[in-house]
Amino acid sequence: MSLLVTNIPWSENAKPHKHIARRLGCRTTDILEAVCLKRSVDARRRPPVWFANYKVTLTIEEAPILQRNPHGTRPFTERDSKRYAKSDFRISDSLQWPAGFRPIIVGAGPAGLFAALRLGEAGAPAILIERGGPVKDRHFAVRDFWRHRKLDPSNNVVYGEGGAGAFSDGKIYTRKRDGELGWIFQRLVDFGADPEILEEGWAHLGTDKIREILPVMRNRIVELGVEVRFHSTVNALLTDSQGCVGVSLETGERITGGPVIMATGHSARDSWRMMLDAGAEAEVRPMRIGARIEHPQRLIDQGRYGQARGDLPPASYRLVSNPPIERGVRGAHTFCMCPGGTVVGASNHEGHVVVNGMSYSKRQAYWANSALIVEVSTDDYDGTDPWAGIRFQNAIEQRAFVAGGSDFRAPAQRVSDFLSRQASIDLPRSSYPQGIVPADLWSIFPKNIAEGLAEAIRFFDRKIPGFAGPDGILIAPETRTTAPLRFLRKTHMESTSVKDLYPIGEGAGYAGGIASAGLEGFRVVQSLIEQHTHLD
Numbered sequence: 234m235s236l237l238v239t240n241i242p243w244s245e246n247a248k249p250h251k252h253i254a255r256r257l258g259c260r261t262t263d264i265l266e267a268v269c270l271k272r273s274v275d276a277r278r279r280p281p282v283w284f285a286n287y288k289v290t291l292t293i294e295e296a297p298i299l300q301r302n303p304h305g306t307r308p309f310t311e312r313d314s315k316r317y318a319k320s321d322f323r324i325s326d327s328l329q330w331p332a333g334f335r336p337i338i339v340g341a342g343p344a345g346l347f348a349a350l351r352l353g354e355a356g357a358p359a360i361l362i363e364r365g366g367p368v369k370d371r372h373f374a375v376r377d378f379w380r381h382r383k384l385d386p387s388n389n390v391v392y393g394e395g396g397a398g399a400f401s402d403g404k405i406y407t408r409k410r411d412g413e414l415g416w417i418f419q420r421l422v423d424f425g426a427d428p429e430i431l432e433e434g435w436a437h438l439g440t441d442k443i444r445e446i447l448p449v450m451r452n453r454i455v456e457l458g459v460e461v462r463f464h465s466t467v468n469a470l471l472t473d474s475q476g477c478v479g480v481s482l483e484t485g486e487r488i489t490g491g492p493v494i495m496a497t498g499h500s501a502r503d504s505w506r507m508m509l510d511a512g513a514e515a516e517v518r519p520m521r522i523g524a525r526i527e528h529p530q531r532l533i534d535q536g537r538y539g540q541a542r543g544d545l546p547p548a549s550y551r552l553v554s555n556p557p558i559e560r561g562v563r564g565a566h567t568f569c570m571c572p573g574g575t576v577v578g579a580s581n582h583e584g585h586v587v588v589n590g591m592s593y594s595k596r597q598a599y600w601a602n603s604a605l606i607v608e609v610s611t612d613d614y615d616g617t618d619p620w621a622g623i624r625f626q627n628a629i630e631q632r633a634f635v636a637g638g639s640d641f642r643a644p645a646q647r648v649s650d651f652l653s654r655q656a657s658i659d660l661p662r663s664s665y666p667q668g669i670v671p672a673d674l675w676s677i678f679p680k681n682i683a684e685g686l687a688e689a690i691r692f693f694d695r696k697i698p699g700f701a702g703p704d705g706i707l708i709a710p711e712t713r714t715t716a717p718l719r720f721l722r723k724t725h726m727e728s729t730s731v732k733d734l735y736p737i738g739e740g741a742g743y744a745g746g747i748a749s750a751g752l753e754g755f756r757v758v759q760s761l762i763e764q765h766t767h768l769d
Contacts, residue, residue, distance in 0.1 A: 235295075236257070236308060236309055237309045238287050238289050238306050239305040242282055253287060256306065269286075269287055273285075276548065328356060335358050336352055336357055338496060339467050339504070340362075340497040341365075341461075342397065342398060344737050344739070345361060346361075346451075346751075347751040349361040349461070350454050350754075352758050353457025358459075360488065361454070361462065362467055362482075363393065363462065364388075365392035365464070367448070367451070369448070372444060375390055379577060382640050389580070392500075392501075392581060396750075397499065399440070401571075402438075402569065402570075402590065403443050405436050406435055406746075414748060425449050438594065439592060439594025439595070440591050442593075465482055466482060467480045467481070467483075468483045476491070476734065477493045477734040493734055495741065496737050499715070502623060505623075508736060511734065513736065514720065514729050515720045516619060516718065517611050517618065518742055519608065520626075520717045522629065522710065522714075523606035523685075523711050524588070524707040525576045525589070525603070525707070526602065527663060530601040532700075532704055535699075536699060537549075550570055550603070550697060552697075554693065556692075562685055563684065564608050564689075565605060565686060566605075567604065568604040568605075569589075571592040571601065572596050573595070574592030575600065575665070577591050578665070579713065582630075586642075587712055588708050588711055607686055619718040626713075633709055641667050642668040643670070643709065644670055644677060645663065646672060647705070647706055648707055651687065658671070660706060678709070715745065716739055716740055716741070720741045722741075726756065726760050741753075
């Protein structure tokens with residue numbers, strides 16, 4: 234029997250045996266092995282320290298130790314073994330797909346890529362179609378947009394290999410690392426991610442690392458027999474009385490096959506239109522809208538750690554504001570926090586400004602930023618049709634475009650000025666590459682969103698001193714955190730109204746980040762395996 238020992242001081246260079254031995258009341262020589270399972274910074278302590286959970290194997294009987302009941306120690310159970318085990322999910326070599334089965338995946342974001350990988354592992358002759366380019370080609374297009382404000386509407390921060398997640402912090406935060414999620418984490422490591430993501434509590438990849446991982450992942454997908462096409466835009470779904478039977482490209486080419494897996498992300502509005510035109514049922518849904526809030530990283534470090542960070546990682550935060558209902562103010566929370574990161578333009582439509590955040594793997598930038606987003610209900614929309622939320626988004630993004638000078642600069646306001654509802658005379662230095670313009674964000678956001686932002690900022694200032702101060706800046710708008718519609722699905726993920734059409738991921742309204750989108754890709758293939766295959 235082995236023990237699970239939690240909250241042991243951790244450092245990169247020191248062995249934990251002496252701390253574990255002190256906890257257990259044994260000698261360090263009694264510890265045969267100590268395997269780090271998970272580690273994170275406990276910022277509640279002063280000074281903050283790294284802690285880790287370990288699986289400990291001893292050369293002595295554990296029973297006397299457990300009788301003393303040392304804090305944070307218990308038997309390492311079968312459940313723990315499954316939770317921390319490497320998740321393989323091997324597929325039988327004798328799996329057989331029916332004749333004529335040719336899955337089509339539309340979209341090479343996390344959901345589409347992991348669906349393609351899983352289909353390849355299962356031996357399915359799939360094809361992956363993406364309107365944008367491979368990540369290297371896409372990198373140059375995005376750089377041109379950030380430097381010169383030249384938008385490529387088909388190859389940008391949103392469209393292309395890796396989807397929106399390729400130009401982000403690459404966060405893969407999740408409490409679980411076992412089962413299906415374990416498969417995703419292990420595949421990322423196989424393709425070049427740092428193995429530390431298997432231990433790190435707040436794991437992230439970094440935009441630079443993602444650009445290295447994606448080509449390796451793509452090569453593996455191709456090796457498994459999946460055809461991958463870039464710069465190929467689907468403009469219609471082909472349907473007949475039997476359901477969805479293929480797709481049509483802008484070039485006029487028709488690709489027949491199926492089922493069709495639509496993994497097009499949270500901003501592919503033309504893809505939503507073609508699914509609706511094909512008869513797919515969808516419903517309007519609530520979303521969250523706000524701005525990026527940016528501070529000097531040292532301010533966040535001081536607020537979270539109570540000191541300069543020293544050897545600790547750049548401090549991050551997750552904050553939630555839930556005002557009493559009787560106040561009539563919307564709740565808000567931070568999302569996609571990027572320590573040591575930058576705020577970037579994420580538009581994929583002319584005449585719209587959209588912002589997002591990203592960081593590189595080492596998180597060494599001067600600034601920290603996070604989305605600060607407010608709850609928006611369907612009652613806020615003009616209409617109840619599936620397009621109502623998109624119209625709501627459009628109005629805010631278009632006002633921001635005009636306020637920024639109609640050239641993809643972003644409207645911005647000092648946090649202190651936003652709270653006092655006065656125009657900023659000047660703005661602090663910002664990471665935003667396309668430039669920021671002083672603006673009144675109260676004129677860009679509907680009143681209930683602006684009030685929710687203000688309430689949250691004041692509340693968060695109690696958690697992190699200076700959060701509401703003049704060193705902070707709001708850059709607007711952050712509108713694409715949530716798809717404003719959801720396509721209805723059966724229990725096996727097929728559209729409720731169009732046979733052989735599978736809407737998945739963020740764009741279908743069922744995910745919110747790299748890990749959850751990748752999980753959608755895995756699960757849709759598991760569903761297809763159950764429905765369509767047999768063993769010899």
